[in-house]
Amino acid sequence: MIAALKGFAERFLGRGDATITVPSFDGALKPNQILAKAETIGQFDAPEDLATDGKTLYLADGAALLRLDGAATTEVRHFDRAITALCCLPDGGIAVALDGREVQVFATPSAASATATVSDPSFHAINALAPGPLGTVIATDGSTARPYPQWTHDLMERGRSGRVLSIDIASGRVRTLASGLHYAFGVCASGEALLVSESWRHRVIAIAPDGSQRSVLDNLPVYPSRLSPAASGGFWLTAFAARTQLVEFVLRENAYRRRMMNEIDPAYWIAPKLKSGQSFLEPMQGAHIKTMGVVKPWAPPRSYGLIIRLNAEGMPLYALHSRVDGVNHGIVATVEMDGALYAIAKGPGRLLRAPLTMIEQELHA
Amino acid sequence: MSDIILALRNATKLYAGVPAIENVDFELRRGEIHALVGENGAGKSTLTKVMAGVVTLTSGTMQVNGADVAPRTPLEARHLGIAMVFQENSLVPTMTVAQNLFLGQERFYNRLRGIYIAAQQFLQSLNFDVTPTATVELLGAAKKQMVEIARAVLHEAKVIIFDEPTATLTPEEKKYFFDLVRDLKRRGVSIVFISHALEEALILADRITILRDGKHVVTDDAAKFDRARIVQAMVGRDLSNTLYGLRKNSVRPAGARVLTVQNLKMAPMVRNNSLSVFAGQITGVFGLVGAGRTETFKVVAGVLKRDFFHGGEVILHDKPVRYRVPAPAVRAGIAYVTEDRKVEGFFETMSVSRNIYLGLLAKLPGGRFFLSQREAGKVGKTWVDKLRVRTTGNTMKVVELSGGNQQKVVIAKSLVQDPDLIIFDEPTRGVDVGAIVEIHELIQRLADEGKAVVVISSYLPEIMALSDRILVSRQGKVVEEFSALEATEEKIMYAAVH
Numbered sequence: 001m002i003a004a005l006k007g008f009a010e011r012f013l014g015r016g017d018a019t020i021t022v023p024s025f026d027g028a029l030k031p032n033q034i035l036a037k038a039e040t041i042g043q044f045d046a047p048e049d050l051a052t053d054g055k056t057l058y059l060a061d062g063a064a065l066l067r068l069d070g071a072a073t074t075e076v077r078h079f080d081r082a083i084t085a086l087c088c089l090p091d092g093g094i095a096v097a098l099d100g101r102e103v104q105v106f107a108t109p110s111a112a113s114a115t116a117t118v119s120d121p122s123f124h125a126i127n128a129l130a131p132g133p134l135g136t137v138i139a140t141d142g143s144t145a146r147p148y149p150q151w152t153h154d155l156m157e158r159g160r161s162g163r164v165l166s167i168d169i170a171s172g173r174v175r176t177l178a179s180g181l182h183y184a185f186g187v188c189a190s191g192e193a194l195l196v197s198e199s200w201r202h203r204v205i206a207i208a209p210d211g212s213q214r215s216v217l218d219n220l221p222v223y224p225s226r227l228s229p230a231a232s233g234g235f236w237l238t239a240f241a242a243r244t245q246l247v248e249f250v251l252r253e254n255a256y257r258r259r260m261m262n263e264i265d266p267a268y269w270i271a272p273k274l275k276s277g278q279s280f281l282e283p284m285q286g287a288h289i290k291t292m293g294v295v296k297p298w299a300p301p302r303s304y305g306l307i308i309r310l311n312a313e314g315m316p317l318y319a320l321h322s323r324v325d326g327v328n329h330g331i332v333a334t335v336e337m338d339g340a341l342y343a344i345a346k347g348p349g350r351l352l353r354a355p356l357t358m359i360e361q362e363l364h365a
Numbered sequence: 366m367s368d369i370i371l372a373l374r375n376a377t378k379l380y381a382g383v384p385a386i387e388n389v390d391f392e393l394r395r396g397e398i399h400a401l402v403g404e405n406g407a408g409k410s411t412l413t414k415v416m417a418g419v420v421t422l423t424s425g426t427m428q429v430n431g432a433d434v435a436p437r438t439p440l441e442a443r444h445l446g447i448a449m450v451f452q453e454n455s456l457v458p459t460m461t462v463a464q465n466l467f468l469g470q471e472r473f474y475n476r477l478r479g480i481y482i483a484a485q486q487f488l489q490s491l492n493f494d495v496t497p498t499a500t501v502e503l504l505g506a507a508k509k510q511m512v513e514i515a516r517a518v519l520h521e522a523k524v525i526i527f528d529e530p531t532a533t534l535t536p537e538e539k540k541y542f543f544d545l546v547r548d549l550k551r552r553g554v555s556i557v558f559i560s561h562a563l564e565e566a567l568i569l570a571d572r573i574t575i576l577r578d579g580k581h582v583v584t585d586d587a588a589k590f591d592r593a594r595i596v597q598a599m600v601g602r603d604l605s606n607t608l609y610g611l612r613k614n615s616v617r618p619a620g621a622r623v624l625t626v627q628n629l630k631m632a633p634m635v636r637n638n639s640l641s642v643f644a645g646q647i648t649g650v651f652g653l654v655g656a657g658r659t660e661t662f663k664v665v666a667g668v669l670k671r672d673f674f675h676g677g678e679v680i681l682h683d684k685p686v687r688y689r690v691p692a693p694a695v696r697a698g699i700a701y702v703t704e705d706r707k708v709e710g711f712f713e714t715m716s717v718s719r720n721i722y723l724g725l726l727a728k729l730p731g732g733r734f735f736l737s738q739r740e741a742g743k744v745g746k747t748w749v750d751k752l753r754v755r756t757t758g759n760t761m762k763v764v765e766l767s768g769g770n771q772q773k774v775v776i777a778k779s780l781v782q783d784p785d786l787i788i789f790d791e792p793t794r795g796v797d798v799g800a801i802v803e804i805h806e807l808i809q810r811l812a813d814e815g816k817a818v819v820v821i822s823s824y825l826p827e828i829m830a831l832s833d834r835i836l837v838s839r840q841g842k843v844v845e846e847f848s849a850l851e852a853t854e855e856k857i858m859y860a861a862v863h
Contacts, residue, residue, distance in 0.1 A: 012674075013673065013674055013675070014674055014675030015676075016685075019627075019677070020628070020675065021627035021628040021639075021677050022628065022639075023627050023639060023680075024627070024639035024640060024641065024843070026639075026640055026846050027619050027622065027641050027643055027834070027846075028619060030848075215683070218683050219625060219680065219683065245628060315619075315621070364850070
C-alpha cells in the first residue's frame with residue numbers, strides 16, 4: 001500500500017524512480033564531429049559486428065562473413081542465418097553467433113567446417129562474443145524474452161533478462177556468469193574480470209571471477225553496446241543510441257507504452273533508433289533542433305553515433321560523435337587495427353575508418 | 366577661490382598603534398572624479414572614512430575649502446558638504462524611497478504626501494527614474510545606488526565619496542551609474558570613488574591616487590596610467606604574468622564524476638539545466654547576469670529549492686540527492702562560497718575564529734551542545750595561517766577586515782568542512798589584485814589536491830585563467846563547453862550571447 005502511494009506520489013511529482021532526466025554530453029563525452037568526418041570505406045546491407053586478429057579485419061554482414069583487404073571485401077563464408085556476433089580467438093580461430101541462438105567456432109575463418117557448435121536451448125539473443133580464459137568464449141545474451149532483432153521490444157517491455165555466458169568450446173558446456181541484466185550487449189576481458197555493457201541501465205559493469213558485480217561507468221547519456229580492447233590499453237565502447245527525456249518518459253508510462261506497442265508500427269515507436277529522418281511519421285521531441293540556423297549538439301536526437309574511449313579503469317577519456325545532424329548513427333561495433341579505428345554505423349549500413357592520428361588532431365583542434 | 370576643495374596633509378590614523386594610513390597627502394579638485402585604488406588593507410577605506418567623519422585622524426590635518434576641519438561625525442562632515450555612499454548601502458529597506466531621502470530631516474509633524482511630492486520633484490530634477498513611493502527593499506542595486514546619491518545631493522554635498530559603487534551592479538547598471546557620476550561632475554560635485562575594477566578607474570576618473578600599505582604611492586592624471594602601471598604601483602611588483610596573464614598550455618585531466626545535474630528546473634532562472642563536475646578539475650561557469658549559474662549551484666548546495674514538480678535531478682557521487690537546507694549538503698561534502706559575502710558569508714560582528722569555527726560546526730550532525738573557545742581559537746588560527754588572512758588577532762571582528770581578507774575568512778569557513786565539491790561564486794568580487802592572486806592560487810591548489818572545484822564568474826579573464834573546462838550558461842542552462850586550451854574570449858562570449 002505504502003509502496004503504491006509512494007509510486008503514485010513520485011509519478012505525480014516527477015521524483016525518485018519517476019524522474020525523467022538524462023545526463024548531458026559533457027566532460028569526456030563533449031560532442032565533436034569526428035565520427036561524422038570518418039572515412040566511409042564500405043556500404044553494406046546489414047553490417048552487424050567486427051573482429052580482428054591484429055592483421056585482418058572481418059565483418060559480419062547479414063549471413064555473410066566478409067574479410068576486408070583495404071577497400072576490397074571478400075566473402076569468407078556464408079551462413080543460413082544472420083550473424084549476430086563475431087570474435088577472433090587467440091589461437092587464430094573465429095567464433096560466430098547465428099541468429100542469437102547458436103555459436104559456431106572455426107579453427108580458421110576459412111576452415112571448411114566448424115570445430116564446435118553450441119546451440120544451448122537457453123540461447124536467445126546472443127549479441128556479443130569475446131575470447132575468455134581456458135578455451136572459453138564469453139557471450140552476452142541480451143534477452144531471453146525477445147530475439148536479437150527485437151531489441152526495441154525488449155526495451156519497451158523493460159526487459160531485465162540479459163545474461164553473460166561462458167561457453168566451453170571443447171565440451172560445449174555453458175555456464176551463466178551473470179543474469180537478470182537489463183539487456184547485456186557487449187563484453188570484453190579486463191584482467192581477470194569482464195566488462196559488460198548493460199544497455200537499459202546505461203552503464204558498464206565489471207563482473208569478477210567470483211561473480212560479484214560492480215558498476216564501472218554509470219548513468220551514461222547513451223545506450224552502451226559492444227566493447228573492444230584498445231591497442232594502447234583501455235577499451236573502446238560503442239553506443240547505438242542516445243537517451244532522450246521523451247523516451248525516458250515513455251518508459252515510465254506503462255499504459256501508453258502498451259498501447260503504442262499494440263497499435264503502432266514499431267518503425268514509428270517513440271524509442272531509440274539506429275537511423276532517423278526517413279519519414280514524416282517519425283516522432284520528434286518538441287524542442288529546438290536548430291538555433292541560429294545551426295543544428296545544435298544538445299538537440300534531442302532520435303538516433304546518434306558515439307564511441308567512447310575508456311582507460312584501463314573504465315573511465316572515459318574522450319568520445320567520437322556523429323551528432324543529430326550527422327548520418328553515421330547506430331554504432332554497434334568497433335575495433336582498432338593498424339593505427340586506425342574501424343566502426344560499424346548500422347543505421348546507414350556503413351563501415352567507417354578513423355585513423356588515430358586524425359582523432360588526436362580533431363580532439364586538439 | 367582655490368581649486369582644491371578638500372585636502373589631507375600628513376594624514377595618519379592608528380588602530381591599536383598600527384597605522385592604517387601614514388603621512389598621506391591627498392588633494393581633491395573641484396568638479397573632478399578622483400579614483401582611489403589600492404590593495405585590500407592599503408588604507409583607502411580609512412582615508413575616505415576620515416573625510417566622511419566616520420573616524421578621526423590620529424595626526425595630520427584636513428582642509429575643506431582651505432580651512433582646517435576635523436569632522437568627528439558623519440553629520441559634521443555632511444554640514445561641511447561631504448557625503449559618503451557606502452558599499453553596503455545605508456538605506457532602511459522597509460521604508461520608502463522618499464522616507465529614506467528625508468531620513469534625519471523629519472519635522473515634528475510629517476505629512477507623507479508632502480514628502481512624496483518633494484521627493485518626486487527632487488528625483489526628477491536629477492533625472493533619476495525612481496518611484497518615491499517604492500519600498501527600498503524592492504529596488505534593484507542600481508536604483509538603491511541612485512537613492513543614496515540623491516540623498517547625498519539633497520544634503521547639498523559638494524564632495525561625494527563612493528566605496529566600491531559598482532561591485533553589485535550589472536553591466537547595464539554600471540553604465541547607468543557612470544552616466545550619473547558624470548552628470549554629478551557637470552553639476553560641480555567632486556567625486557572620490559574606490560574601485561577594484563581598474564578599468565573603471567581608467568575610464569571614469571580624471572585623476573587616480575594609489576595607496577599601498579597605508580602610504581601614498583602616486584597621484585597622476587588617469588590618462589597617464591595604464592592597467593599594468595596601476596597594478597605595479599598597487600602591489601609593488603609586476604603581476605601581469607600571474608594575474609590573468611598566462612594562457613594555459615595544459616589542463617588537468619578529469620577524475621571521477623562527482624556531480625551530475627540533470628534537467629534541473631527552478632523557474633524562472635534555471636531551465637532544464639544539465640552539467641557534470643569532475644574531481645581534480647576546475648570547472649569554470651561563465652554567463653551573463655541572469656544565466657542561472659548561481660541559482661543552479663545554490664540548488665546543488667541546498668540554498669535554494671528546485672521546482673516542486675519535475676524539478677530534475679542532482680546526482681552526487683552517483684546517488685540522487687535533494688537538499689532542502691544547506692546543512693545536509695555540507696555534511697555530504699558540498700561547500701558553496703557565496704558571491705555576496707556581506708549578506709550570506711559571515712557574521713560580521715563575530716570574530717574571525719568564531720566564524721571559521723561555525724563552518725566546522727555546520728559539518729557536525731546536530732552541531733555541538735557545548736562550544737569550545739579553545740577549539741574555535743585553534744581552528745581559527747590554523748586557517749588564518751593557512752590562508753594568510755591578515756588580522757591583528759583571531760579575535761578581530763570580520764567587519765574590521767579588508768574585503769580580500771573577509772573573502773579568505775568565507776573561504777576558510779567552507780574549507781574547514783573538508784568538502785569534496787567546492788563551489789566558488791564570484792570568488793574575487795570586490796577583492797584587490799594581491800588577494801586575487803592568493804585566492805587563485807588556493808583554488809588551483811584545491812584542484813591539484815583532487816577536489817572538484819567550480820568557479821562561477823562573470824569576469825572572462827578570471828574564468829580563462831582558472832578553468833580546466835569552461836561551461837557557458839545562457840538563459841538558464843549550459844549551452845556550450847570548452848576546454849581551456851581551445852577557449853577564446855570571443856568564442857565564450859558568442860556562446861553566452863547567441
